[in-house]
Amino acid sequence: MNAIEMKHVTKTYPSFSLNDVSFTLPNGCVMGLIGENGAGKSTTIRLLMDTVKRDAGEVLILGTSNQSAEFQTTKEDIGIVLDEAYFPQNLNAKQVNILMKSAYKNWQEDIFFGYLKQFGLAETKRFKDFSRGMKMKLSIAAALSHQPKLLILDEATSGLDPVARDEIIELFNDFTREEDHSILISSHILSDLEKICDYIAYLHHGRLLFFEEKDLLKEKYGILKTSSSALPDIPEDAVLAKKESRYSTELFVRRSLLSDAFETEPAGIEDIMLFFAKKEDSLK
Secondary structure, rough: OOEEEEEEEEOOOOEEEEEEEEEEEEEEEEEEEEEEOOOOOOHHHHHHHOOOOOOEEEEOOOOEEEOOOOHHHHHHHHHEEEOOOOOOOOOOOHHHHHHHHHHOOOOOOHHHHHHHHHHOOOOEEEEHHHOOOHHHHHHHHHOOOOOOEEEEEEOOOEEEEEEEHHHHHHHHHHHOOOOOOEEEEOOOOOHHHHHHEEEEEEEEEEEEEEEEEEHHHHHHHHEEEEHHHHHHOOOOOHHHEEEEEOOOOOEEHHHOOOEEEOOEOOOOHHHHHHHHHHHHHHOO
């Protein structure tokens, strides 16, 4: 069974459309959802949870259609962290525990209070007095405390300092050591996704430009730094993009079309993302 199956999903608003998006997140894996502001990441997450209605397509979460009556039960197995934390402003963490215990039959308050201690969150401080980073930590603690099988995270590491982000990434790594645990995480912090993700999906202006295994992407594309004088020796069909400066030339290349004589560096997710965005925009 796959954790998520999104099949040809479309959603149209007056000023934006998410067009024919399809991807599959296998059980036990982590998928990073990337894209610019307004690309459709949050819309995709809302469509997954059926908080907005799609115009076309199909969504299965943990094997269940998200528009079926059974999906209400499936939600018990989904931990959600949104880009804006959603607890009532006047509640403190102790009261959040009571609220969540009434909402989830598998709620584990000992685990929740353990996370509060680990994250250094005061139990009696009101939610509205938390910093953005503290609010995100509280949301993550809540998402992990009812035995979920799937985490859906929208900018979950946003607002955290590098040390705290590393701690949270380790928590997510621990979570997916269970073979039936999976994560979908959207983020602008691509270095976080490089550490944790098995798959990357890139949305650009409402279109899915690629969905592929992270390691295959990095194996497929590379960066070749060379001089202008060496350009004639490089196969033209291997060169996908070129950036020239006064002293050197940097090429974005398809590594399989180069011989071992050329030493390439692996392309980062950001390099690949920028190439696809520029290519797509050049076709308009």
